[in-house]
Amino acid sequence: MRSLEERIKVGDLDLIIRQEFEKRGINPKNSKFKFHYGIWSNEKNVMIIEDGHYVYDGFDNKPPVPTYNTSSLYNPDNSVPVFHNAKVPPGELRVYFPNRTNIILSSLWKNATGTALFAAIILSCFAYTLTVIFRQKKLSEMKTDFINNMTHEFKTPIATISLASDSIVSPMILSNPEKVQRFANIIKQENKRMNSQVEKVLQMALLDKRDFSLKLTELNLHEIIQAAVENISLRVEKRDGVVKTILNASRPSIEGDLTHVANVINNLLDNADKYSPDKPEITVITRNISNGVEVTVQDNGIGISKEARKQIFDKFYRVPTGNLHDVKGFGLGLSYVKAMMTAHKGSVEVKSEPGKGSSFVLTFPFQVEA
């Protein structure tokens, strides 16, 4: 029987192995793909062929003289018997892949990154959906509150007007011009109140659509403040409060829209009064800053917690009032202020501590257009 090394031609072996790799979709010429192979002789207990070289000259039974040794083939990744039809296979073909772990890891790595990326995308979609749902839920709650509030706000003047008009038409009153005058005044007052409320809601809707335009003119902030203060003073003084002004700005004129700027100041004064349950002490301070005027509206009211401070400029947001249920509002005032200050290229900030009062700081640039 011919010996193993006689039966195997190294050139053919190399070719067959490479062909087998190709059949399995592996390109043996790929520089990343490294492999060694060899033939182990069971009879001599040595490798006789390694990587296309005879490494053992077995013809004359000399001791093995390895000329080429990858040694790792003694510990192969795969081995199959050669000439396995024989009763006792004379040897085995051994294959060793030195960077097998790397190759497996790198192919796994691609899969793992893909999976992780996919999971991350799914998770972030889920998180996004959750936040949207929660935001919508909060918004819908606020809108319900708003509608309740609005109904309430409208019901009072409607009831008053209805009562007053009923009274006017009663013959007893009709004959008394003074009383008619009084009831007519009440109707007018209530009508004005409703009108201003509708105006507020409409203004907000307008802001939402962003199709409002500012009628910019030169404004004297001190004049606007004085008019607004005069307006609110009556209400505040009725409750034994005071409204003070410290108008320090030497250059109080700015570019702005008169109606909107006046509304902004009125809104802040209105809040300062509404949210000061005891005798209100309201101070309006102005000063010049580098490129404009800063207006501070300060009160000694209930103050605003840190949590609420983050949300008071959101539309419809009202601090859960607790025992202050009689204070009415739509939760629109400050969102309007914020929108207007942005439109005027200015800003609004709040400093407040619960129980210690609040300060709203407005900054108006001299020029709206740069």
Ligand SMILES: Nc1ncnc2c1ncn2[C@@H]1O[C@H](COP(=O)(O)OP(=O)(O)OP(=O)(O)O)[C@@H](O)[C@H]1O
């Ligand atoms: N000066 C203040 N002191 C304490 N809390 C305030 C003050 N100003 C605003 N807040 C709180 O911020 C919330 C939002 O104010 P905002 O002016 O937007 O709405 P409102 O006063 O409730 O209603 P609206 O102004 O639309 O009639 C108020 O409900 C109130 O809880």
Ligand SMILES: [Mg+2]
């Ligand atoms: Mg308000």
